[in-house]
Amino acid sequence: MEGQQGRETHAALALAQAYFHKGEYAEAEELYSAYIRQCACAASAGAASARPEDLATAYNNRGQIKYFRVDFYEAMDDYTSAIGVQPDFEVPYYNRGLILYRLGYFDDALEDFKKVLDLNPGFQDATLSLKQTMLDKEEKQRRNY
Numbered sequence: 001m002e003g004q005q006g007r008e009t010h011a012a013l014a015l016a017q018a019y020f021h022k023g024e025y026a027e028a029e030e031l032y033s034a035y036i037r038q039c040a041c042a043a044s045a046g047a048a049s050a051r052p053e054d055l056a057t058a059y060n061n062r063g064q065i066k067y068f069r070v071d072f073y074e075a076m077d078d079y080t081s082a083i084g085v086q087p088d089f090e091v092p093y094y095n096r097g098l099i100l101y102r103l104g105y106f107d108d109a110l111e112d113f114k115k116v117l118d119l120n121p122g123f124q125d126a127t128l129s130l131k132q133t134m135l136d137k138e139e140k141q142r143r144n145y
Contacts, residue, residue, distance in 0.1 A: 009038045013054055016061070025065045032062040056086035063095060072099045090119040094126050101129065106137035 016031030035058050039050045063078030076099050082092035097112030113130035116123050 009035060009042075009050065010054075012038070013050075013058060016058065020061050020065070025068060029062055029065045032058045032065075036062070052086045053089070056082040056089045056092070059085065060089070060092045060095065063092065067095065067099065072103065075099060088119055090116045090123060090126075093119070094123065094129070097126075097129060097133075101133050101136075104140075106133050106140065109133050110137070 012031050013035045016028050016035060019025070019028035019031060035050075036055070039055050039058075042050070059078045059082035063075040063082065066072075066075035066078060076096050079092040079096040079099075082089060083096075093112045093115045097109045097116065100106075100109035100112060110130065110133050113126050113133060116126040117130065120126070
């Protein structure tokens with residue numbers, strides 16, 4: 001995205017980030033959605049697209065807003081989209097893993113937490129989540145759920 005359109009799109013992302021960090025999630029979600037739509041339109045028109053890390057961050061942060069609303073499946077869709085755009089971005093794997101854990105999908109959560117640690121071995125929250133998921137999975141098997 002070049003020229004005026006690119007600057008406007010980047011400004012929308014920066015404004016979304018500012019709202020997100022202030023906890024003004026409705027405004028942030030609206031701007032992230034607009035940014036994602038603009039990127040999709042630019043890509044379908046053959047124009048230069050956004051930087052993958054920016055688009056992945058927009059998806060991830062919009063997913064966080066949905067997570068805060070307890071819209072888990074929609075949040076997971078956004079995290080999966082973030083991963084599709086930038087497969088080496090560990091945060092959406094972690095976020096998706098947390099939801100999968102909360103929903104009791106321990107095997108899928110384990111895969112996501114392991115992927116996080118493959119990408120970033122120093123991610124301490126992922127290490128703790130991986131251990132807790134393994135313990136809870138064992139407990140579930142022990143109780144024959």
